[in-house]
Amino acid sequence: MTIVVGHLATPEGREALSAAVEEARQRGLPLVVVTTGKGAEDGSDAGLGELTGGLEQSGLQVRVVPGTGDLADDLVRAATDTGAELVVIGLRRRSPVGKLILGAGAQRILIEAPCPVLTVKV
Numbered sequence: 001m002t003i004v005v006g007h008l009a010t011p012e013g014r015e016a017l018s019a020a021v022e023e024a025r026q027r028g029l030p031l032v033v034v035t036t037g038k039g040a041e042d043g044s045d046a047g048l049g050e051l052t053g054g055l056e057q058s059g060l061q062v063r064v065v066p067g068t069g070d071l072a073d074d075l076v077r078a079a080t081d082t083g084a085e086l087v088v089i090g091l092r093r094r095s096p097v098g099k100l101i102l103g104a105g106a107q108r109i110l111i112e113a114p115c116p117v118l119t120v121k122v
Helices: 011-027 048-057 071-082 104-112
Strands: 003-006 031-034 062-065 086-091 117-121
Touching: 003 011, 003 071, 011 031, 011 086, 011 117, 031 071, 071 086, 071 104, 086 104, 104 117
Parallel strands: 003 031, 003 086, 031 062, 086 117
Antiparallel strands: none
16 A cells, blocks of 8 residues: 655645655555656656655655656556555646636546545645
8 A cells, every 4th residue: 555646846746745745654654656757858857856865764665656747647557556545636726717627637536546535735
């Protein structure tokens, strides 16, 4: 069993990671961090090595899984493959019209994940 979270260099990504770390510590489970798969090209995974190194030094078991570029598919796959107990995703506030439509990626994760999904609002 694991806690699965995606690594995004955005405010909602940082909040999701923070919540996932806390959940992994409380539950005594390993943390699986799924990268976007774009890090080399756009720098979005910059600092991930420092981050995971710091988490491992704190005693938390961390495994990084490279993504394919479709974060929703990657998170669902990682959750299925690792027997995840929880998937953590970050959501941002939306305009009144945007509130009517949940982001397509978030919606896919909520529907397809094989376990509960914790959404963290920024």
